[in-house]
Amino acid sequence: MTFAPETATLAQWLQRLESLHPTEIELGLERVKSVGRRLNCLRPAPLVILVGGTNGKGTTSALLAALLRAQGLKVGVYCSPHIHRYNERVTVDGAEVSDEQLCASFRAVEAVRGDTSLTYFEFGTLSALWCFAEQNVDACVLEIGLGGRLDAVNMVEPDVSVVTSIGLDHQAWLGNTLNEIAYEKVSIARSGQYLICGQPNPPERARATADAIGARWLARGEDFSVESLDSGLSVRFTHNKGQVFWHLPHAQIPYHNVATAIQTLAAIGRLPDETTVADVVKGLRVPGRLQTFVREREGRTLRLTLDVAHNEQAAEYIGRALQQVDGIILGMLADKDAAAVARVLPSADQLLLVTLNCPRGLTAEALANKAGFGQPVQQFDDVAAAMQRLPDEGHWLVCGSFYTVEAAMEVIKAESDSWNSI
Numbered sequence: 043m044t045f046a047p048e049t050a051t052l053a054q055w056l057q058r059l060e061s062l063h064p065t066e067i068e069l070g071l072e073r074v075k076s077v078g079r080r081l082n083c084l085r086p087a088p089l090v091i092l093v094g095g096t097n098g099k100g101t102t103s104a105l106l107a108a109l110l111r112a113q114g115l116k117v118g119v120y121c122s123p124h125i126h127r128y129n130e131r132v133t134v135d136g137a138e139v140s141d142e143q144l145c146a147s148f149r150a151v152e153a154v155r156g157d158t159s160l161t162y163f164e165f166g167t168l169s170a171l172w173c174f175a176e177q178n179v180d181a182c183v184l185e186i187g188l189g190g191r192l193d194a195v196n197m198v199e200p201d202v203s204v205v206t207s208i209g210l211d212h213q214a215w216l217g218n219t220l221n222e223i224a225y226e227k228v229s230i231a232r233s234g235q236y237l238i239c240g241q242p243n244p245p246e247r248a249r250a251t252a253d254a255i256g257a258r259w260l261a262r263g264e265d266f267s268v269e270s271l272d273s274g275l276s277v278r279f280t281h282n283k284g285q286v287f288w289h290l291p292h293a294q295i296p297y298h299n300v301a302t303a304i305q306t307l308a309a310i311g312r313l314p315d316e317t318t319v320a321d322v323v324k325g326l327r328v329p330g331r332l333q334t335f336v337r338e339r340e341g342r343t344l345r346l347t348l349d350v351a352h353n354e355q356a357a358e359y360i361g362r363a364l365q366q367v368d369g370i371i372l373g374m375l376a377d378k379d380a381a382a383v384a385r386v387l388p389s390a391d392q393l394l395l396v397t398l399n400c401p402r403g404l405t406a407e408a409l410a411n412k413a414g415f416g417q418p419v420q421q422f423d424d425v426a427a428a429m430q431r432l433p434d435e436g437h438w439l440v441c442g443s444f445y446t447v448e449a450a451m452e453v454i455k456a457e458s459d460s461w462n463s464i
Contacts, residue, residue, distance in 0.1 A: 047149050052141040055148045056128060056162075063161040069192035074164040078197050080154040083171035085199045087118065087182040091306065092195065092230050094186035095206030096223070097356040098240065098302070101295035102206050103183045104328045105303040110181050111135060112318050118174035118182040120167070120195070125330050125350075125448045132170045134177055147172045163187050167194040191229035202310050203230045203257070206240040206302055208248060209355035210379070224248040231257035236309040240302035260309055268301035275323075279305045281313075288316050291324040295331060296359055327463075330447045332363065335454055335461045342435040346461075348450055349441045354382035360441060364388040368436035371428045372409070373446035375402045380413040388439060393419045394428040398445045425449035 045058055078084045089110075093103045100121055107117045116135055124130035129138035147169035151160075160168070167187070174182045186193045190205070205227045208220060224245040231237035233256035239248060242263035252259045260266065266279040275290040275297050286308070293300050300323055307313040314322075327333070330350045337344045347364065351357045352374065369392035374380050393415070395406040404412065406421035422428040425446055432438060440450045454461045 047152055050145065050148075052128065052144055055145055059148075059160075059162045059165045062165065063159050068161055069189065071192060071194070071197050073158050074160060074168065074194045075197040077151065077155045077158050077160065077168055078171065081151060081168060081172055083168065083175050084197060086171040086174040087179045089115075089181035089310075089312070090198055090200045091181070091183045092186065092198065092200040092203040093183060093206065094190040094193075094204065094227050094230050095240065096209035096211050096227070096353065097351075097359070098206035098296060098299045099185045100350075101328050101331050102204060102240070102299040102303050102306075103185050105295065105300060105323070105326055106204075106306060107133075107136070107183045108322045108326055109303065109307055109314055109319065110183075110312065112314055112322050113312070115180040116178070118170075118177070118179040119185075120170040120174075120182065121185040122163070122166075122187050123444050125444060125451060128166075131166065132173055134174070134179060139173055143173060144169065147176070150176075161194075164194045167197075171198065186227075186230060189223075189226040191226045193230075196230050200230070200232060200235070202236045202238065202306055203232060204238045204240070204302060204306050205230070205248070206299060207355060208239075208241045208244055209353060210382075211353040211355075220245040221247040225251050228252050229255070231255045233257065236260055236306075238302060238306045238309060240298060258309075260305055262298065262301060262305075266301055266305040268297050270297050275300060277301050277304060279308050281308050282311070288319070290316075290320050293323045294327050296363075330444065330451075332360070334464050336464055337434075337457075337460050337462075339434045339460075344432060344435055345437040346432070346450075346454075347437070347439050348447045349439070350444045350447050351441045352378050352383070352443045354379060354386060357383040357441070358386040360439070361386045361388050364437075364439060366390070367439045368392065368433075369394065369438045371396060371425065371438065371440045371446070371450070372442045373398045373406075373425060373449075374404050374409055374442040375400075375445070376404050376408070377402055378443075380404070380409055383442065384413040384415065387441070390439070394422060394431065395419050396422045396425045396428045396446065396449075398443060398449075399424060400445050403443075403445065426453050429453045 224247045228251040237252045237257040239261040269276045370390045373396040397405045
């Protein structure tokens with residue numbers, strides 16, 4: 043069937059995007075940046091913030107956007123991957139752009155790309171930037187997809203760049219050492235502009251890369267810090283008037299990402315007052331990041347926490363945050379270090395392994411072997427089957443992949459009368 047851009051639905055566009063390029067990933071900026079110039083979207087807003095890192099990009103981006111919106115700015119956010127539907131990747135003032143807006147953006151990209159071959163992610167990145175420019179947003183927060191230096195998002199001209207964390211992930215693309223990965227991630231810095239590093243004691247090459255670019259370095263543990271106390275968060279950050287100390291309420295997102303976002307906006311003179319920040323931090327919820335649901339049956343309560351943690355660094359944070367749960371539902375992709383993740387997850391009495399029926403998804407049996415579980419574990423054909431075995435009370439964790447969380451959320455959505463988000 044002939045593809046008709048003017049009448050194509052969003053589903054048809056996304057199917058087309060999947061077939062335009064011979065590979066799913068091709069790192070490099072030359073092709074996509076040439077199209078970006080023709081589309082005039084390399085500077086999609088008066089204020090542009092780039093957010094990279096191994097973990098914490100989504101929550102940091104969400105907080106940055108919320109703090110900017112609290113100042114009356116119209117803010118666009120581009121993130122990936124999505125949990126339920128593609129529209130989640132492109133939001134303006136917290137609302138997903140419509141199917142019609144996405145289709146219009148895809149048509150705009152198609153009209154100028156000529157014979158340039160674009161990957162699914164590159165095409166989508168260009169369309170998001172076009173949406174933000176078209177809607178005249180005051181600021182946009184752009185999340186790096188993979189790595190940084192050669193990621194399509196890095197084609198833009200940012201005002202400040204953020205690296206939330208530096209850990210081992212995507213080694214096939216980024217290198218096998220933390221120093222190699224640090225180089226790729228910190229290369230989103232720009233000469234004369236701030237690079238905010240949320241990783242304490244980062245690999246040596248992180249600072250060296252920023253210095254070689256000529257960026258202005260601000261790092262957690264040096265220029266800013268955060269401590270979680272019983273009474274809330276104690277945050278120290280660098281302001282143009284020197285060191286500032288704030289006491290904030292506990293957040294539903296990792297507290298170190300709170301500090302990174304605050305330092306980012308303080309560096310560029312865009313930080314709201316302490317009361318506003320406290321209100322935003324207290325109220326922010328990010329889907330799939332320590333997101334908790336409860337189900338009550340006959341006086342018994344089941345607590346279910348969902349998190350997209352899929353590498354050792356993210357799983358270690360979950361392990362510290364939760365420490366002990368009654369059970370875990372775990373599903374992972376084949377290119378992740380399942381053994382490293384399994385070592386640092388919260389301790390649990392029961393472990394249910396699930397098959398992820400998606401590209402690169404591991405079967406439950408393969409996951410058991412790869413993770414090296416010494417004891418017999420229960421295995422299921424999918425997340426839904428595992429969730430049918432949940433008890434009526436206790437605290438359970440679902441994690442390992444965006445795909446795992448997506449499937450769990452679909453079950454919760456289908457049983458919406460039984461579950462409440464807290």
